[in-house]
Amino acid sequence: MHLTINGKDADLAATTIAELLAEQGIDPKTRFLAVAVNGAVVRRAEWQAAALAAGDNVEIVRPFQGG
């Protein structure tokens, strides 16, 4: 399925956010992680169930240094 992940095009087998994270090698238990799909935050509790659709725009973020 074709997705945009953090601004980059990707073709992945994942159909949920949990699968997407696994496919990207990201432990879903990682603290301070947040995900948005098409401009809306998807809560951590919904990652297992949240279905992805072709063309979805996914943002995966964490806190970093800042002023």
Add this chain to the structure above:
Amino acid sequence: MTDPLVIAGTTFSSRLIAGTARYPNQQVMLDALAASGAELVTASIRRISLEGYSGSLIDLLGDKYRILPNTAGCVTARDAILTAELAREALDTNWVKLELIGDRELLYPDVEQLVHAADELVRKGFVVLPYCNEDPVSCQKLADVGCAAVMPLGSLIGSGMGIANPTAIELICSRSPVPVVLDAGIGTASDAAQAMELGCDAVMIDTAIAKSHDPVRMAAAMRAAVEGGRLARLAGRIPKQRFAEPSSPQLGLVGS
């Protein structure tokens, strides 16, 4: 705690909010934050690297400090609101330092979008602390839409130029219904002290500490300056006058 800073019902004993960026390394940052006495520290929200994904420095800070996420770099209200919502999810906080940049070179706030985004975030339940212009009208508009504090700039972000318009900052402080946090432009300890003397409730400092020659020592200097400036503000300075006024007694001079 005799003189706490209170923002949105939360009490802080330190009036210094510290940034976490631009330090030479993580250990210096941790030591400097400890020396600053700050309880509230800022962080940005960024896309994780999909290649070589690794831990975040927030892992080191999250349990020791209250994290204030920012929306640094956002140029549209939409992006800033999404960033705030992601920050709330990532950090489990509804506090946000709202930055909406209107000029990528000057990093000057876009007041029109800032007020709009602040209004929407307040309605969504956020505690909004906007980085804003040093302009009493902008600050009033932000307070009117429900911001928990205002963060007027002293001078351009990272410039170290100090407080370019102290009269405006003093005016804002004298009229603001919410706490005033001087943000951006502080270069050295005297700037931080001046902000507090002008009536600011707190100061936000990043670059002036992180990029100094000795960040840990500068953090201690900033802490002392903020405390000194606050005490001077509470004590009440003497009025300025154009003539000398002898401090020693006029009577009993030797030889007179």
